[in-house]
Amino acid sequence: MSRTVTLAVIPGDGIGPEVVAEAVKVLHAVTSGTDVAFDLTTFSLGAGRYLDTGDVLTDEDLAAIASHDAILLGAVGGAPGDPRLAGANIERGLLLKLRFSLDHYVNLRPTRIYPGVPSPLADAGEVDFVVVREGTEGPYVGNGGSIRTGTPHEVANEVSVNTAYGVERVVRYAFRTAQSRRRHLTLVHKTNVLTFAGSLWKRITDEVGAEFPDVTVDYLHVDAATIFLVTNPGRFDVLVTDNLFGDILTDLAGAISGGIGLAASGNINPDGTSPSMFEPVHGSAPDIAGTQKADPTAAILSVALLLDHLGLTEASAAVTRAVTADIANRAGHPRRTAEIGDAIVAALSL
Amino acid sequence: MSRTVTLAVIPGDGIGPEVVAEAVKVLHAVTSGTDVAFDLTTFSLGAGRYLDTGDVLTDEDLAAIASHDAILLGAVGGAPGDPRLAGANIERGLLLKLRFSLDHYVNLRPTRIYPGVPSPLADAGEVDFVVVREGTEGPYVGNGGSIRTGTPHEVANEVSVNTAYGVERVVRYAFRTAQSRRRHLTLVHKTNVLTFAGSLWKRITDEVGAEFPDVTVDYLHVDAATIFLVTNPGRFDVLVTDNLFGDILTDLAGAISGGIGLAASGNINPDGTSPSMFEPVHGSAPDIAGTQKADPTAAILSVALLLDHLGLTEASAAVTRAVTADIANRAGHPRRTAEIGDAIVAALSL
Numbered sequence: 227m228s229r230t231v232t233l234a235v236i237p238g239d240g241i242g243p244e245v246v247a248e249a250v251k252v253l254h255a256v257t258s259g260t261d262v263a264f265d266l267t268t269f270s271l272g273a274g275r276y277l278d279t280g281d282v283l284t285d286e287d288l289a290a291i292a293s294h295d296a297i298l299l300g301a302v303g304g305a306p307g308d309p310r311l312a313g314a315n316i317e318r319g320l321l322l323k324l325r326f327s328l329d330h331y332v333n334l335r336p337t338r339i340y341p342g343v344p345s346p347l348a349d350a351g352e353v354d355f356v357v358v359r360e361g362t363e364g365p366y367v368g369n370g371g372s373i374r375t376g377t378p379h380e381v382a383n384e385v386s387v388n389t390a391y392g393v394e395r396v397v398r399y400a401f402r403t404a405q406s407r408r409r410h411l412t413l414v415h416k417t418n419v420l421t422f423a424g425s426l427w428k429r430i431t432d433e434v435g436a437e438f439p440d441v442t443v444d445y446l447h448v449d450a451a452t453i454f455l456v457t458n459p460g461r462f463d464v465l466v467t468d469n470l471f472g473d474i475l476t477d478l479a480g481a482i483s484g485g486i487g488l489a490a491s492g493n494i495n496p497d498g499t500s501p502s503m504f505e506p507v508h509g510s511a512p513d514i515a516g517t518q519k520a521d522p523t524a525a526i527l528s529v530a531l532l533l534d535h536l537g538l539t540e541a542s543a544a545v546t547r548a549v550t551a552d553i554a555n556r557a558g559h560p561r562r563t564a565e566i567g568d569a570i571v572a573a574l575s576l
Numbered sequence: 577m578s579r580t581v582t583l584a585v586i587p588g589d590g591i592g593p594e595v596v597a598e599a600v601k602v603l604h605a606v607t608s609g610t611d612v613a614f615d616l617t618t619f620s621l622g623a624g625r626y627l628d629t630g631d632v633l634t635d636e637d638l639a640a641i642a643s644h645d646a647i648l649l650g651a652v653g654g655a656p657g658d659p660r661l662a663g664a665n666i667e668r669g670l671l672l673k674l675r676f677s678l679d680h681y682v683n684l685r686p687t688r689i690y691p692g693v694p695s696p697l698a699d700a701g702e703v704d705f706v707v708v709r710e711g712t713e714g715p716y717v718g719n720g721g722s723i724r725t726g727t728p729h730e731v732a733n734e735v736s737v738n739t740a741y742g743v744e745r746v747v748r749y750a751f752r753t754a755q756s757r758r759r760h761l762t763l764v765h766k767t768n769v770l771t772f773a774g775s776l777w778k779r780i781t782d783e784v785g786a787e788f789p790d791v792t793v794d795y796l797h798v799d800a801a802t803i804f805l806v807t808n809p810g811r812f813d814v815l816v817t818d819n820l821f822g823d824i825l826t827d828l829a830g831a832i833s834g835g836i837g838l839a840a841s842g843n844i845n846p847d848g849t850s851p852s853m854f855e856p857v858h859g860s861a862p863d864i865a866g867t868q869k870a871d872p873t874a875a876i877l878s879v880a881l882l883l884d885h886l887g888l889t890e891a892s893a894a895v896t897r898a899v900t901a902d903i904a905n906r907a908g909h910p911r912r913t914a915e916i917g918d919a920i921v922a923a924l925s926l
């Protein structure tokens with residue numbers, strides 16, 4: 227019995243198309259000869275499309291993307307300070323719009339220090355944790371505004387919205403993730419200052435935690451969490467946190483684990499009511515676009531997350547194994563984007 | 577002509593009294609024989625006082641503290657999870673109340689890697705920057721609330737409030753600080769997501785920046801800033817950011833520069849309309865309270881910031897020199913809190 231998976235591919239801007247090309251190469255290689263076929267549709271979206279047409283993401287785009295089984299995204303965003311993009315916000319209008327519209331309430335960001343990868347930390351030790359970042363609430367909801375805008379009397383507010391419904395479902399996912407790993411969950415928030423949102427996160431974690439007696443739970447303020455990420459990252463197994471804290475912690479996690487070039491992520495709707503989206507954590511890096519200098523590893527590891535999400539656990543493990551093997555041999559001359567993709571494809575059959 | 581400075585001293589909880597004792601020792605030593613005398617009044621405030629009396633900070637306390645020239649604070653906060661403190665929030669009711677009531681709009685947090693101090697970074701290079709954190713706005717204003725609290729339908733909001741008035745004054749201070757240093761300012765925010773607050777911060781930085789043509793300015797999203805703090809902290813001179821991002825970045829900065837045991841801070845009202853407050857960035861660490869294991873260096877460096885703020889620049893430099901000399905010789909056996917204070921006093925006269 228063969229299975230066809232429809233995949234919406236959004237290469238995006240900057241280095242996005244280059245890294246996605248390698249990710250697709252690996253996806254095809256690892257599934258060729260199996261009974262799963264991937265049927266790809268490419269969507270030209272991002273700053274480039276906006277400059278051409280004035281559209282960021284139309285209702286038709288969204289509907290078309292939503293009709294797929296899953297999404298692979300490279301990176302979006304134009305050159306910082308490009309005056310033609312002033313006023314547009316590709317990140318909000320495209321990336322965040324997809325996450326919110328498709329109810330990607332779990333933003334899953336695993337961090338490992340792969341053998342052979344130099345960390346900026348002198349003594350990182352073994353590092354293998356997952357950040358479960360909430361994806362549809364918090365200060366990301368776009369619930370802000372300003373008055374007397376542009377004057378010396380401007381007031382600009384941003385509202386972080388947190389619901390029991392939204393917190394419960396992501397915390398539950400985090401507990402399940404912890405249960406399948408080393409059974410330790412760290413809640414990160416700032417309960418001593420953000421007392422209302424903090425109480426909600428704390429209460430829900432306590433309540434859901436009662437259903438997972440085999441998972442130990444601790445709590446860190448977000449400021450303290452950054453300290454431990456550089457002094458003792460090995461203490462973490464699963465972290466759960468809000469949208470903004472998760473954004474900050476995962477870039478830091480990427481940095482300590484040898485660079486954002488290796489950090490993959492999944493924007494997941496665990497209920498399966500809409501397609502989940504997989505993307506490298508890095509941005510579009512317009513300064514090196516088209517030079518074959520970008521590292522496609524994060525995009526390729528995003529394919530591993532995608533395969534895992536689709537239940538293709540063997541293929542997912544094969545990609546991770548091939549990446550791990552390739553990474554272990556990275557000392558030496560820098561390779562072109564396509565060379566890294568080719569090497570990982572070659573490592574698949576070892 | 578002699579001068580008397582009235583100093584309100586708030587030793588606080590946990591290790592606070594121990595580190596403050598050493599800070600006061602150094603303060604007296606460096607000013608003895610000069611024409612400046614410090615007149616100290618100690619205020620017993622914190623979790624201990626709350627448990628004894630039920631009061632966190634009364635109007636009378638606040639008025640008495642506000643009548644001083646400056647404030648030295650150790651650390652406040654009880655043991656995490658102490659059920660007797662549930663419902664109380666010593667941090668908000670005391671520390672943040674002081675910062676807000678006394679209009680400490682500049683939260684000044686210098687970071688240096690002192691020669692001889694091991695950093696968790698393998699290759700930190702030279703690090704010497706100052707974070708100018710806004711102290712009276714942002715998500716710290718306490719403008720939050722919840723409905724259907726405690727139920728599955730709870731909604732908990734937190735509002736970040738940002739005003740042109742509040743942003744302008746702290747950004748201006750940051751530009752002045754940059755002008756007295758290496759003339760480089762980095763604005764940190766999250767303008768692509770927090771578009772209203774972000775636009776305000778960006779606009780004000782551009783406007784004030786026009787008055788400081790000799791200061792170069794760049795911008796980083798907060799997530800990217802954490803990456804550079806571990807991969808290239810030497811790039812920073814002065815950073816300016818909001819209350820919450822500043823909280824997160826300065827703990828991380830403390831960690832990369834060899835530990836929060838060295839991180840000093842000033843809560844400053846540059847207009848002089850109320851006393852400024854100096855405190856180590858670290859917390860009360862109740863687990864090691866009373867054991868003479870705490871490092872008083874951050875409290876002592878806070879005295880250097882205090883002296884500088886009072887215009888006693890020579891005494892301030894002498895404290896910094898003595899600390900630097902002491903730190904350079906720290907390899908070897910751990911010393912007791914009082915031993916470190918004594919050693920720094922001894923180094924004052926070298």
Ligand SMILES: CC(C)[C@H](C(=O)O)[C@@H](O)C(=O)O
Nearest residue numbers: 317318321473507768769799
């Ligand atoms: C581009 C930006 C809106 C996005 C975010 O803040 O979530 C990015 O930083 C990320 O982490 O995926």
Ligand SMILES: CC(C)[C@H](C(=O)O)[C@@H](O)C(=O)O
Nearest residue numbers: 418419449667668671823857
């Ligand atoms: C104790 C807490 C309220 C405080 C803050 O968040 O400002 C602390 O973390 C700090 O950085 O001084």
